[in-house]
Amino acid sequence: MRPAFEAGVALTRLDERVARSLVGQGWMERQNFADACASLWIDGELVHLEDLVLHDATRDIRTPTHELTIARDVLRTRRRIAGQSPDWALSTDGIRSLRKTAEITTADTEEATTADAIWLAVASDPEGEGDDADDVENLPGVDYAAIDAVLARSNAAIANATSPGRGGGAEKDPMIYDLDWDEDSRLDEWRGVLRQAENLPAVLQAIVALVAWNEFSVLQHAPWLSRLFAASILRQAGITSGAHLAALNLGLKTIPVNRRRHRDRETRLLAIAHGFLAAAEIGLKEHDRLALAKTMMDRKLEGRRTSSKLPELVELVLARPLVSAGMVAKALDVTPQAARRIVLELGLREMTGRGRFRAWGII
Numbered sequence: 001m002r003p004a005f006e007a008g009v010a011l012t013r014l015d016e017r018v019a020r021s022l023v024g025q026g027w028m029e030r031q032n033f034a035d036a037c038a039s040l041w042i043d044g045e046l047v048h049l050e051d052l053v054l055h056d057a058t059r060d061i062r063t064p065t066h067e068l069t070i071a072r073d074v075l076r077t078r079r080r081i082a083g084q085s086p087d088w089a090l091s092t093d094g095i096r097s098l099r100k101t102a103e104i105t106t107a108d109t110e111e112a113t114t115a116d117a118i119w120l121a122v123a124s125d126p127e128g129e130g131d132d133a134d135d136v137e138n139l140p141g142v143d144y145a146a147i148d149a150v151l152a153r154s155n156a157a158i159a160n161a162t163s164p165g166r167g168g169g170a171e172k173d174p175m176i177y178d179l180d181w182d183e184d185s186r187l188d189e190w191r192g193v194l195r196q197a198e199n200l201p202a203v204l205q206a207i208v209a210l211v212a213w214n215e216f217s218v219l220q221h222a223p224w225l226s227r228l229f230a231a232s233i234l235r236q237a238g239i240t241s242g243a244h245l246a247a248l249n250l251g252l253k254t255i256p257v258n259r260r261r262h263r264d265r266e267t268r269l270l271a272i273a274h275g276f277l278a279a280a281e282i283g284l285k286e287h288d289r290l291a292l293a294k295t296m297m298d299r300k301l302e303g304r305r306t307s308s309k310l311p312e313l314v315e316l317v318l319a320r321p322l323v324s325a326g327m328v329a330k331a332l333d334v335t336p337q338a339a340r341r342i343v344l345e346l347g348l349r350e351m352t353g354r355g356r357f358r359a360w361g362i363i
Contacts (some may be wrong), residue, residue, distance in 0.1 A: 001204070003273035008203040008239055010280030014287070015240045023290045026318035028082075028083045029281065031247040031320055036074040037226045037250035040067055046353070047071040049321050050352065050359060055329050061357040074224050077101060081232055082243040089232035090194070095187070173304035202237030206230040207272045211265070227252070251279025293362045294318060301344060309334060309342055322351050322361040 018024045033052055040047045045067040052071050055064055064072075077098060088094040193212040197205045213226035215333045231246045240246050252260065252275035261269035297314045304310055309332045316331050319321055328339035348360035 001201075003277065004201060004203045004207060007273055007280065009202065009274035010247055010277055010284075011034075011234065011239050012201070015244055017284065017287060018244055018303050021287065021291065023035075023287065023318055026245055027283075027287050027288055027290050029319045030286070030321055032078045032082075032245075034073055035078065035247035035249045035284075036071045038247070038253045039072050039074045039227060041253055042227075042249055043223055045070070048191045053320055053322055054324060054327075054354070054359070059323070059324050059326050062250065065295075070224070072230075073101070077225070077228060078245055079229060081235075082245045084231075084249050086236045086238075086241075087178075089229060090236060096362070098225060098228075099187075099219065099222075102219060126328065159288060181220055182218055186216045190216050190218050202239050203239070203273070203276060206233040207269055207276070209233060211268055214261075224249075240247070246276075247283060248276060248277060248279050250282050251275040254278045254282075282285045290318060290362075297346065297362075309338075310346055313342055313346055317346075317348060317362055322359040324359045325340055 001189055018027055021027065029172070033056075035051050037047050037052055047067050047070075048066075050073065051060075051062075051064075051068055055068055055072055056075060072090055080101075081098075084094070089098065121267070189248055190209075194205070197208045200208065210226055210230040213229070214223070216261050217223075219225060229239075229247070231248050234240050234246050235244070252272065255271050255275045255278070259267060260275070262268050262271065292303060294314070297317075301310055303312070312332050313328060316328065320327070323343075325336045325339045325343070328334070328343060329336045332339065332342075335343070343360050348362065350357050350358055351361045
């Protein structure tokens, strides 16, 4: 009980600081990206933060991997939950909707379409940061027939995925799904555990819910959804408020896997409680670092003209772990050359160490 209460106090303190902070919105958006990458790490996959940011902005520098697509699904789901009422995610409609999102592969096909088109556009730009990276129609050497073929295949896959029956058909593919895996029954068992734990303190409810989900293995292909449900329990109880959805994956990532999956149930519960506490501590440190960075950048804005684009750039870099010239050009409505110039003027650090497809961040 003591680690659970300590985690609750730390998460509440973090939420109060973020709610009154000038960098609160940017901090939450950064946490979304970092938590999505940490979620894949916990499930045994590696997704680079840089790739996820560029993929989310449709500025991919390579064809997206399956793991990157899943990370984007986690990111979208976090944003979706944060944009709904606190009790939505755990409601019947919320669980049904989120479960459907986790199972149907429309996101995969849509992302593949976008990625192929963007990849063709980027491949035709020798510098990786052309003046009109978004204007695919004006790019020389692009095979438009290939793009049309990709769109046709994607539309067919989307139509199949959204047809009656989960997974796009009356029967699931036995090569992908275990046909004896009764997800509905497992989900009912998990919800029964939630009802039994409803009188426990909020943090302990979230811990029990997360352990129970892992024990029941409710969904075959979406273990990451359990951590978002745990964060939703905290939000519903008021431990976190507003659009703040706790980045629990960042804390759980610091706990050794042999503790998180220990045979002893009490050891697993304590490990998750310590993970929640670590998530709050990491969040506080990241917030203080971001607030300090904003203070330093605001000093560079003194004496600037009112038409300067630097204030908008400051807001952009506070809300993204890194930015590319294309992202800056699109957000500020300037040319890529002007974007690179004002990035250097603000003194951002180049994060990739590359000559092409460069990206910049605060530190």
